[in-house]
Amino acid sequence: MRLLVFAPALWLFLQLSPLAIALNQEGLDLLQAKAGLDDPNNALANWNSGDATPCNWTGVSCFVAGGRLTVTTIELQGLDLAGPFPPSFCSLPNLSFISLSSNYINTSLLDSSLLHCSALTHLDLSQNLLVGPLPSALPSLPLLGYLDLSGNNFTGAIPPAFGYFPSLQNLSLTSNLLNETIPPFLGNISTLLQLNLSYNPFTASTIPPNLSNLTNLEILWLAGCGLVGEIPRELGNLVKLTNLDISGNSLTGEIPETLSRLTSVVQIELYNNHLSGRLPLGLSNLTALRRIDAAMNSLSGLIPDDVFSIPFLENLHLYQNQLNGSLPATAGKARNLFELRLFMNRLSGPLPVDLGTNSPLMFLDISNNQLNGEIPSGICDRGVLQELLLIDNNLSGVLPPDLGRCRTLTRVRLSNNLLSGEVPAGLWGLPHLSILELTDNSFSGAIAADITGANNLSNLLISGNQFSGKIPEGIGSLPNLYEFLAADNKLTGPLPDSLGELPELEQLDLHNNSLSGELLSRIQSWKKLTLLNLAVNQFSGRIPPELGSLPVLNYLDLSDNQLTGDIPIQLQHLKLNQFNLSNNQLSGLIPPNFHNEAYKNSFLGNPGLCSDLTGSCLSSTGHGRNRSKFLWLLRSIFILAAVVLVVGIALFYCKYKRIKKAKKGLDKSKWILTSFHKLGFSEYEILDSLDEDNVIGSGASGKVYKVVLGNGEAVAVKKLWKTPKSEEGNQHQVAYDAFESEVATLGKIRHKNIVKLWCCCAHKDCKLLVYEYMPNGSLGDFLHGSKSGLLDWSTRYKIALDAAEGLCYLHHDCVPAIVHRDVKSNNILLDADFGAKVADFGVAKATEGIGKGPKSMSVIAGSCGYIAPEYAYTLRVNEKSDIYSFGVVILELVTGKLPVDPEFGEKDLVNWVCSTIPQKGEEQVIDAKLDLCHKAQIIKVLHIGLLCSSSLPINRPSMRRVVKMLVELREDSMSKPLPNGGKLSPYYYEDDKPSAT
Known part of the structure; x- marks a missing residue:
């Protein structure tokens, strides 16, 4: 990286060079700025000292003032520039617009760097790596109207001087590390049109009522700011407000009726708080309102009729509340409604008969309620319905015939209702349908041959119905079919041969039907199959040996059929968690690998099977012809047993005295x-x-x-x-x-x-x-012990990537996902080649079980120095907790320091790194044992560690994203930028707001 200290030498060279004589002073100022920046992609290559003016340079714009061209605009966003903010920019007297967003501008933003930018009206330094306090000098810029410092690492308080901006209209400080309170003096900036403070770890405080003084305010975003208390009634005075977002806080009390005065508001976001009481009346007065989201609160009572009388209402989210009563009849009259999500409430009664008839309904989710009656016949009348989600209700009757012609449908989930009759034939074969879930109803009829048209179908879930007839041969033409669950029906006939040609199939469950014929043997395409359950049918013939070649099968149940012959020895190759061949007509020896307690109930009800190694049971069951087949094996076993016995006696005699005490009271036979x-x-x-x-x-x-x-x-x-x-x-x-x-x-x-x-x-x-056994022990012992010098940077990078891939598998590829809950360097083990593996799952938990109070939850989830900060006040863990802990592990690999050390005082490793970098630079936190020839990659990995250990869970990337960032840092792709800059911003990652069911 070029350093600013070299700028004087460059300056002198330019002054003496014949080519530089032609360049004006503003060009020289810009070249001085360039000298202080690292430009890895050579984006500023045409900043040439031989030009007369810089007006044609990349990112530079000029206009004529006083008879000459002068620089007014610098736009250098997204060029991967690194280094401190160039103070020489402010030497340009008419510079009014600066945008350096989405780069690697770092260190602190000093007051002295900005004081001379007196003509500046627009400053955008968002999505960079700036640290330290917010500069108090910014309000002294008299013309500044737009200030965006979001997506950096600014800390501390919002300076009191920020209450004195003379012309500011847009202030965005979102996604920083500001950690005091939201100050009331922001209500003094009377010119403000937009105020965005979202996703900062502010100290818990209330919404300052003074913000209601901002009578010109159009946008107020305070999401994820640690807010408590009630929503101030005074916010109703912001009559010009178009967008209000106070989601993701801990606000309590009722939604004030004064919000019905916000006659200009287009969007209201209140989701994920602790709001209670009823929805306020008078929302129909909000004639501009299009979207309202009050989901994930504790709202109760009825949904007011007038909510659906809001003339331009498009989107209503009220899911995960305690609302009761029926869905108002006015819901069927809303003419612009395209998204309605009310799942997980206590709604009852029928759906409005004209729901979907008068509106362009695209997304409907009213799952997990107590609704009854029929599905409205015109639900897809406007021809744009994509998602129909009505899980866990008491809906009855038949499916509307028009659903079979609703070609826009992508997800149909109707499980756990009282629906009956035949499924419209066209519904089986809709071209964009990815999920068809009809489980646990009373549907009848056959799976229609139209299913061949469902090219995007991935989940076919129809268990627990009365479907009959054969499985159509065309089901093998569905290239994306992942789950086919049709248990507990009345299906008959053989399995279609085409079923074995599904390359994406992972789960096939057809148990408890009346299927017959032989099992499929042409199953070479089942490379991803993990579950096969064909129990309680009428299958006959032999078990195909080809089942033993399925690479990831771990659940196999063929019980309660009429299967005959031997158990194929190839089944021993499978790694089975669930295995059941009971109640068939199998015969012969049970393969030896199944002779243990785990499979003691896997072979019941097969009188022809033999598990003892003497072979005596074979003749009594008419299978003496198999005796010679195994005789050589039995002789070998007896000889081997004799040898083992002799050696065992010798070893026991030598060790008897030493192990007698340790083995006291233990009966090996038990x-x-x-x-x-x-x-x-x-x-x-x-x-x-x-x-x-x-x-x-x-x-x-x-x-x-x-x-x-x-x-x-x-x-x-x-x-x-x-x-x-x-x-x-x-x-x-x-x-x-x-x-x-x-x-x-x-x-x-x-x-x-x-x-x-x-x-x-x-x-x-x-x-x-x-x-x-992992011969190199734990990463913690190795990294912080006497052998730490053996871990060069390439090895440490490999360890980080290996561990990330292990955690990524837990979070994204296990069903349900698994949260480790104690990620630390001591739980990452190293093999002989320093490959890393995640270990010690003593407090791990599947995500579907978290929150249900198992005994293991009484254990503190994590270890000192690795525990995510939100655990202190939520006592809850999820994938984001693991990601924080993994971030600490990355910082250990980069710094070589323990997560908690007396050297840090009251700080932990994360806080020490965050406070040291602004004062001394990134190089000062890198382990002195590492070769700095890898400095560029080390710093990028450091940024990933800081990103993972962000104090706000929403700012942490998913483990899948972490793996992607680490992979892109391999030596053969060092020239590539870190994805999205690797900066602390919530916008790059999966939406943390819960999606529909």
Whole structure:
């Protein structure tokens, strides 16, 4: 990076160069500014000292003043420029417009850099990396009308001087780190038209009533500002207001009726607060209102009739409240309504009969209520309906025939109602339909052959109905079909051959029908299938060996059929969490890998099957012909058993004295082994090695042993225990709960960056978890120990990417998603090649279970220095909590420092980095052991860490986004900019506001 200290030398060169003599003073000032900026993409290449004026340079505009051209505008947004704000810009006497948005402008914005910009009317420095306090000198610029400093890292308070802007019309400070209160003196800026302070971690405070003095205000955005208390009635005085957004706060009380005075308002956003009471009357007075969102509050009572009398109402969101009564009949009269979302309330009664007839209805979601009656026949009369979501109600009758002609539909979800009759034939084959969910109704008839037209269908969910007839052959022509769930129906006939040709199919559940014929063997396309449930049908013939070749199948249920023959040995290749072949007519030996406790109920009701290795059961069941087939195996097993016995006796004699005490009271015959992968060892080999000499770690949950198996491979064994509370309080109860959580989590995970859980063993109060062994231990021990010098930057970058991919799998690819809840460097393990794997899922939780009060939730979710700041006042965790913790891990990798260290005083690592960079620069936080030849990449990774550890959850990227940013920083793509600049802004990432059902 070129430094500003070189600018005088460049200045002298330009003065002496013959070419520079032609350039005017404003051009020289701009070249001085360029000298202080790093321009990696050479975007300012045509800023040439040989030109007479800079008026044709990139981003520079001029106009004639006093008979000469003078620079008035600098527009350099999105060019990846880095460095401090160039003070020489303010040497241009007529400069009125500066935009440097979406760059890497950094360090503090000094008052001295701005004082001479006296002609400035427009300043846009948004989406950069500016830090420190807001500059108090800005209000001294007499003509400044537009100021946008959003998406930076400004901290502290809004300066009192900001109450004295003489001409300011637009003030945007959104998405910074401002952490005091919203000051009342902002109500003194009488010229303001737009005030945007959203997404700052302000100290909890009320909305200043003084803001009602801004009688010219058109836009007021205070979303995510930590606001408490009631909405001031005085806001109703802002009669010119067109957009009010105070969502995502902790506001309480009722919505004041004075808001009905906002006759110019177009949009009102009140969602995600704690507002209560009824919706105010008089909203029909808001003749300009198009969108109102008061979702995710505690509103109660009836929906006022006049809400739907708002003449231009387009969008109404009132979901996740406690509203009751019926949907007003006026809803069917609203002429401009295209989106209505009222799910998760207590609404009852029928839907208006003319709903959709008079309005261009596109999105309707009234799920999770108590509605009854029929679906209005004209729901798609205007021909634009895309989403029809009516899940969990008491709707009855038949589907409107016109739904079969509603070609715009993309999502139809009608599960858990009382609907009946046949589904309109055209509905099966709508060309844009992606989800057709009819589960748990009383529909009848057949799956229509029209289904071949549903080229975009990904989820076909029709379980729990009375559908009959054959599955149409054309179902194999649906290239995007992901789920086909049709259990608990009356389907008959064989499976169509085309069903095996679905490349995207992941779940196929047809249990409890009357399907017959043989199972499909041509299933080479099922590379993504994870669940296959064909139980309780009339299938016959043999189990196809091809099932054993399905790479990710982990749920297989073929029980209660008429299957015959042997169990294919190939099924041993599957990694099954659920396996059931019970109640068929299978015969022969059960494959040896299924001889353990986990599969004890998988083969019941097959009298011809044999699980003992003597083979004696074969002749008694008429299968003596198989004896010779396995005789060689039995002889080998007996010989091997004899050898193992001799060696075992010798080993036991040598170790008897040392292990006698450790094994006291443990009966090996009563240990229960549950495996999650194909094992090459038994529980006895593990138990015999739990010596104190093999302990490699210890903690509150128990001890970790290194066990070297007979084949020379090593595993890690975590031993947990349960002790009565009277002895040790809750500590060991927590460890016991952690065992259950970790087994439930790791047992179903398959990912290269998640530590592999081989199996678990249980006996009374003693629990063992057997993992793959990671020879380099934890990242925390390695990074902060004596060997930290071995971790060069390339290795650290690889570790960050590996761990990110592991967490990304948990958050985005597991169903339901899993929140780790204790991401830290000590829970990231390193293999021999320093590949990283996420470990220790003792407090992990599937997201669908969070908030339901399991025992493990009593444990503090996280470790000191890694806990997201919002946990202190919400005691809730989600994916954003993991992302914060991962950000701390990245900062550890960059700085080499512990997350909490006496060196930081009362700060933690995140606060130390954020306070050190403005004072000393980014280089001062980089680990001294790292080679600065990688400085550019290190700094970009540092920015990703800061982004992940943002104090506001909404500013943190998803783990999928983090992986993408890290991948784009590989050595072979160093020239690429960080996606979206990698800056602290909520706008780049998935919408945190809940979507429809």
